[in-house]
Amino acid sequence: xxxxxxxxxxxxxxxxxxxxxxxxxxxESHRLWIVARDAISELDDPDLLKPPFDRSHKKPGGYIIxxxxxxxxxxxxxxAGE
Amino acid sequence: MTVRFVPQLDLAQREALAELLLSLADDEFVIGFWDSEWxxxxxxLEEDVATSSIAQDEIGHxxxxxxxxxxxxxxxxxxxxxxxxxxxxxxxxxxxxxRRDWAFSVARRYLYETADAVRLTALAAxxxxxxxxxAGKMRREETYHLLHAxxxxxxxxxxxxxxxxxxASALRTLWADAQELFAPLDGEAALVRAGVLRExxxxxDTEWQGQVRRRLEPITGELPAAAPxxxxxxxxxxxxxxxxxxxxxxxxxxxxxxx
Numbered sequence: 001x002x003x004x005x006x007x008x009x010x011x012x013x014x015x016x017x018x019x020x021x022x023x024x025x026x027x028e029s030h031r032l033w034i035v036a037r038d039a040i041s042e043l044d045d046p047d048l049l050k051p052p053f054d055r056s057h058k059k060p061g062g063y064i065i066x067x068x069x070x071x072x073x074x075x076x077x078x079x080a081g082e
Numbered sequence: 083m084t085v086r087f088v089p090q091l092d093l094a095q096r097e098a099l100a101e102l103l104l105s106l107a108d109d110e111f112v113i114g115f116w117d118s119e120w121x122x123x124x125x126x127l128e129e130d131v132a133t134s135s136i137a138q139d140e141i142g143h144x145x146x147x148x149x150x151x152x153x154x155x156x157x158x159x160x161x162x163x164x165x166x167x168x169x170x171x172x173x174x175x176x177x178x179x180x181r182r183d184w185a186f187s188v189a190r191r192y193l194y195e196t197a198d199a200v201r202l203t204a205l206a207a208x209x210x211x212x213x214x215x216x217a218g219k220m221r222r223e224e225t226y227h228l229l230h231a232x233x234x235x236x237x238x239x240x241x242x243x244x245x246x247x248x249x250a251s252a253l254r255t256l257w258a259d260a261q262e263l264f265a266p267l268d269g270e271a272a273l274v275r276a277g278v279l280r281e282x283x284x285x286x287d288t289e290w291q292g293q294v295r296r297r298l299e300p301i302t303g304e305l306p307a308a309a310p311x312x313x314x315x316x317x318x319x320x321x322x323x324x325x326x327x328x329x330x331x332x333x334x335x336x337x338x339x340x341x
Contacts, residue, residue: 007128008126008127008128009128010237013233014128014129014233014237017132017226017229017230017233018128018129018131018132020226021128021131021132021135021136022128022131025135
């Protein structure tokens with residue numbers, strides 16, 4: 001689910017029509033979720049979203065496995081050759 | 083026009099089929115062009131995009147119908163769409179009027195979409211399979227057009243006195259000409275016999291009136307007795323002649339051009 005964008009509409013019914021025309025008229029959408037602005041809960045506290053500690057261990061790039069992978073491949077090849 | 087061989091249809095039926103396809107295509111083409119006159123000036127930006135997109139959908143339906151007709155008559159879809167004189171168009175008299183104000187365009191769209199729904203349901207059961215399939219496809223998109231027109235009808239009808247009166251007045255003005263969406267075709271009897279058309283046009287008109295009177299009369303008051311007439315698809319107006327000049331202006335600027 002990605003945020004396609006927003007529309008201004010006087011009610012939910014026309015919001016549905018406008019969302020369809022803005023974000024679906026070229027067949028680019030499979031499904032649209034249309035929510036009134038005041039029904040959206042916003043989370044924007046930087047301490048929750050970007051805490052002041054290193055996060056690199058939570059990203060796949062935080063692990064350098066290239067050499068381990070090469071060693072594992074070499075080991076597998078030599079075991080197969082025995 | 084001369085028509086191609088279609089296995090299950092005789093010559094009279096094929097000519098009648100060509101007449102039917104032309105009337106359907108012209109209806110979609112002309113309402114598409116009238117509604118595209120709102121591009122840039124609709125009541126709000128979102129509605130501008132929606133109305134323009136719906137108008138394009140109608141032109142898309144017209145294209146599919148003109149292509150089916152061109153296949154049948156060994157003609158060219160662009161020539162049929164852009165190469166005819168205004169008096170050779172066969173759209174219903176409902177589409178002879180300029181767009182006027184927003185309530186007028188909403189009233190026309192509502193009348194058109196409800197009648198088109200009745201017509202497409204009948205055509206989806208046609209024994210002429212290519213038409214039945216196309217009608218089924220069109221109906222999937224027109225269902226949404228009808229919801230959009232219906233949303234606007236309610237907004238205007240349930241709004242303040244002025245929008246409600248403008249809407250009611252437009253509906254009364256267009257009521258008689260709307261019947262012409264079911265104006266009889268010359269070859270209609272042949273189409274009904276072959277099952278290309280499930281029911282005669284006047285029967286579809288009765289069915290449609292039964293649906294919309296209940297909906298419209300609370301807004302308009304009692305609508306007069308009305309029925310399709312013989313020249314319902316041949317009457318033309320100066321307003322349509324103007325639109326015809328607009329939508330043919332580019333094609334006629336250089337007739338030998340390949341676009």
